[in-house]
Every structure is written in structure tokens, then in C-alpha cells.
Amino acid sequence: MKKNYSIILVLLLFYSSAFAQSGSKDFESKRMDCSLNSDLSKKLFDALNNGDVDIQKAMKAIFADSVNVTTSNKVAANLYTGFRKEISMTLADIEKGKNAAVIVIYRKLLNGGALNGTTEYQVDLSNLNTTVIHGKVNDFKYDNYLLATKRVYVILVDLHEKVYLDDQSKRQEKLSLAKIDLVYRQSKFSQSFKEVVNLFDMGGGDGDKLTLTLIKINPDRIKDPCDIVVSHPKFPKDLVYTIHEQNLATFQVGVTNSKIAVKNISLTGNDLVVKPDDQQKKDWKGSAYALLELHLPRDIDRFQPLWKSIFNGNAKYANDRNFGDYLYDITLSRIGIYAGIKLAKDPFSNLYAGLNYSITNDFAVNFGWAWANEYDTQVTEIGNITSVDDALKFAKRSYGKGDFSIGISFAPSIFAKTLGLKTKSEDSGN
Structure with a gap:
């Protein structure tokens, strides 16, 4: 793979x-x-x-x-x-x-x-x-x-x-x-x-x-x-x-609601802070999924965090934003659709799809469904294979009924930094 x-x-x-x-x-x-x-x-x-x-x-x-x-x-x-x-x-x-x-x-x-x-x-x-x-x-x-x-x-x-x-x-x-x-x-x-x-x-x-x-x-x-x-x-x-850049799509990394606590996310000044504890970092890493998100054309360099868009307007309107512009800034410009697979060696073990709402350029809230690719009840001939992992490769699997899921997603670089998977200097190339 x-x-x-x-x-x-x-x-x-x-x-x-x-x-x-x-x-x-x-x-x-x-x-x-x-x-x-x-x-x-x-x-x-x-x-x-x-x-x-x-x-x-x-x-x-x-x-x-x-x-x-x-x-x-x-x-x-x-x-x-x-x-x-x-x-x-x-x-x-x-x-x-x-x-x-x-x-x-x-x-x-x-x-x-x-x-x-x-x-x-x-x-x-x-x-x-x-x-x-x-x-x-x-x-x-x-x-x-x-x-x-x-x-x-x-x-x-x-x-x-x-x-x-x-x-x-x-x-x-x-x-x-x-x-x-x-x-x-x-x-x-x-x-x-x-x-x-x-x-x-x-x-x-x-x-x-x-x-x-x-x-x-x-x-x-x-x-x-x-x-x-x-x-x-x-x-x-x-x-x-x-x-x-006029952007239409990004790749993100998502985490389901069962792995998130309210205390993990906060606003400090003009910054959004996400701080999972050590156990949650392990859970996030094991359950994370990669998703491709599509949205209306978006001006990446002038896309403001939600709280700024609500209260301060947007520079592109030159301080003359009407009510229609306001609604667009806080609704349509932030809504996207996504589809994803699990971040694992067996990526198609789970599938994901739904809608997301961008809070910032690098952080969004997801509303959608997840489908698990589970093993069917079966008896399958495997010959002389003695390893369970090798034997499971021959087992039949199918996707179950989709479960509704609420979660959050990040830009991959932000997710990696949050989990300590790479340093800031490695990300910047310095």
C-alpha cells in the first residue's frame, strides 16, 4: 500500500x-x-x-x-x-x-x-x-x-x-x-x-x-x-x-468525537489551542482518518478564523460588508463535503463521509458517517498457514451500516505537531 x-x-x-x-x-x-x-x-x-x-x-x-x-x-x-x-x-x-x-x-x-x-x-x-x-x-x-x-x-x-x-x-x-x-x-x-x-x-x-x-x-x-x-x-x-490562491480542496486528518474532550480545545487570544493529554494522543493516533475535503472557491490568504469573521469582517470588503457578505463569510464559505479512509496500514478498514465546517484554515468540525469493514461470520480454508495475521488476509469482510459521527479535523501538519510526530523545525525546513 x-x-x-x-x-x-x-x-x-x-x-x-x-x-x-x-x-x-x-x-x-x-x-x-x-x-x-x-x-x-x-x-x-x-x-x-x-x-x-x-x-x-x-x-x-x-x-x-x-x-x-x-x-x-x-x-x-x-x-x-x-x-x-x-x-x-x-x-x-x-x-x-x-x-x-x-x-x-x-x-x-x-x-x-x-x-x-x-x-x-x-x-x-x-x-x-x-x-x-x-x-x-x-x-x-x-x-x-x-x-x-x-x-x-x-x-x-x-x-x-x-x-x-x-x-x-x-x-x-x-x-x-x-x-x-x-x-x-x-x-x-x-x-x-x-x-x-x-x-x-x-x-x-x-x-x-x-x-x-x-x-x-x-x-x-x-x-x-x-x-x-x-x-x-x-x-x-x-x-x-x-x-x-483560489483553493477548492485540501487533505485533512480527522478524529471522531469519542476521542475528544471539551478541555482539549480552547481560544487563547487570537490562537486556537488544541491540547490532548498523553493517553488521548495515543487514541488519536490509533483512530485518525485521512480525508479529502471539497468546498466553494476559497481565498486561502484572506480566510479568517470564525471569531474574527463574526466580529471584525473581512479585509476584502474594505470595511463595507453587507448582511449577505456576512452570512456568506460565516456559512457557505466554510461548509465543505469530505470522504476519507483510516490512517493505518489497512486504510480501507474504515470509510468516512459527510460535511464539515471550517473554523480556521487548518481546523474544522465534521458531521458525517463512518463505515467499518468487519469480518463476516465464516469458515474459510487457509491451507498450511499458521499465522493469524496471514490467515486473516483470506477472510471475507464487508462494510456494516454507517454510524453517525461528529468529530474534528486538522491540517496534516497541525495534527502531526499536536501529536509530537515531528518538530516545528522539521515542518518549516529549518
Whole structure:
């Protein structure tokens, strides 16, 4: 049986890491540079110094029409036409509340004064800024929390290319040299699967113009949870934009009500404390079962403990939670269905199924049924076998009537720590 679990684990790990192993060359599905005329450059310059909403309006104006944007050649012009329509549509979809994002990265631009009748811009190389145009919170602010977002564009705003050609000492500072990477993180489903398997064994002439570098991140490569990392030789540190996980399922470890006492579970401050005594630890270990739980799409990183959700609301509502949101937070978002098998060398000796209610990300109350696979009354020919354990392998068994059961379940790592099956440092990898 252990070999079978190992095969399943290997297959799952291969699936979850396949994208990380395939290299970063196709993280970007499109990239190109284009230049704005003086009027649009002035509009964008003013917006960059005003705030998120003005930047969004300037971008909307820039990509509304390609007349005032120049590219290097006809091929690039044709590419830009399609690119412009994509970004324009994305900005419109964001206004409609759709899950997409345009990340604008820029250094602080300065007005260098008038030269030959034009205004020339300068750049503060020590200053780096980001605006994430995503869900609109209010008339002045956008929500930069990306949840399972697949459609992402990055726009790098910089001085005109000719400025860098005229000043070779600054050429390495060009934002267009920035590199896009995706760093995949382990999903809660994959993490809980690995843990539960382990438990089965117990300035120049064009200075008044700005240049845009347009980048479309390949949506097929975005697998939540992950980080979009923008690196540049001259950045003091990488820019990181997290795509948070929209979770649908986890593996958990359950214990039936007959093994639980009220004194085992308590709240201390903001923490849920579970403390079985030594005898109960042995009982829990002997009767625990592994279960797969399915629920409505859940934002793992913003899923609050029940007591906080009841009294404090949820950050995603920006302190404006209506009664429907309140009911969803304390009911539907927490209800799941589960099925499980016993954590033992003979895992199918017991089967479990039912509903559970999540108190926190890692702790739930279960209501369901358990079926025991019991030996039938029988006389079976076993030949020359003298070992009872070996003989029982030939005995006929069947599942009896399901017994109603109430219990609790944990994330596998929490269950292991509670029973002292591994240390905290072993769990963290330190």
C-alpha cells in the first residue's frame, strides 16, 4: 500500500512542478517597445505624479488609439495594433470588475525645464514606483490584491530611447532591461497531500517624450499561488507581485468525537489551542482518518478564523460588508463535503463521509458517517498457514451500516505537531 501512495505522490508532484521545470522563456507571450508623442507624454507625466486613478485614465487614453504612438517599423506597428486593443479591452474589463490586472512600473520623473522650446524630462534613478490597476476600491484607489488572476500585463514607463543613446553612462538603467519571472509556490492542496501521505507510517532632443515597454505575461504559465518577479540589474531588490490562491480542496486528518474532550480545545487570544493529554494522543493516533475535503472557491490568504469573521469582517470588503457578505463569510464559505479512509496500514478498514465546517484554515468540525469493514461470520480454508495475521488476509469482510459521527479535523501538519510526530523545525525546513 505504501508504494501505491508513493506513486500517487510522485505523479502529483510531477504535475505541480512541471511548469516550474519547463523554464522561463515563455513567461512572456509578448513584449515590445513604443514611443509616445509629446502630448500623451505630458498627460502620462502628470498622471504619474497624481496617483493610481489618474494613471489608469492616462493609460486608457494612450491605448484608445494608436495614432499618437510610434514603433520601430511596420511589423512592430502591426504587433502594437493588436497589443493596444488587448490592453484597452483589459482596462475596460477591470472597470467592469473582471479579474485582470495592468501593472505599471516607473521611476519618478522630473520636469527638467525648457530647452529649445520643449519641456525635457529627467529621471530620479533612486526612486521606483508601482501602480497595480486591478479591482477598484473607490474613486481614488485600486485593490492590488491579485486572487487567481490569469490576465496580467506589465507596462514599464521610461524616458525616450534616444536619451539613453545620447548618455551611455545611463544605458544600463533602462527599465526595458527588466526581466519577468514566475516563481511557483506550493498550493495548499499539494502541501496537505504530501503531509497526509507521510502520516500513513505515523536628457537629449527627444527628452519631452516617454517610452513604454509593453509585456503580456503568458496566462497559461500563471498557476496560483505564484509570484510575478520583475528583476533588473539596477533595482535595489526585485519587485514581487503575488498571485494568491483560489483553493477548492485540501487533505485533512480527522478524529471522531469519542476521542475528544471539551478541555482539549480552547481560544487563547487570537490562537486556537488544541491540547490532548498523553493517553488521548495515543487514541488519536490509533483512530485518525485521512480525508479529502471539497468546498466553494476559497481565498486561502484572506480566510479568517470564525471569531474574527463574526466580529471584525473581512479585509476584502474594505470595511463595507453587507448582511449577505456576512452570512456568506460565516456559512457557505466554510461548509465543505469530505470522504476519507483510516490512517493505518489497512486504510480501507474504515470509510468516512459527510460535511464539515471550517473554523480556521487548518481546523474544522465534521458531521458525517463512518463505515467499518468487519469480518463476516465464516469458515474459510487457509491451507498450511499458521499465522493469524496471514490467515486473516483470506477472510471475507464487508462494510456494516454507517454510524453517525461528529468529530474534528486538522491540517496534516497541525495534527502531526499536536501529536509530537515531528518538530516545528522539521515542518518549516529549518
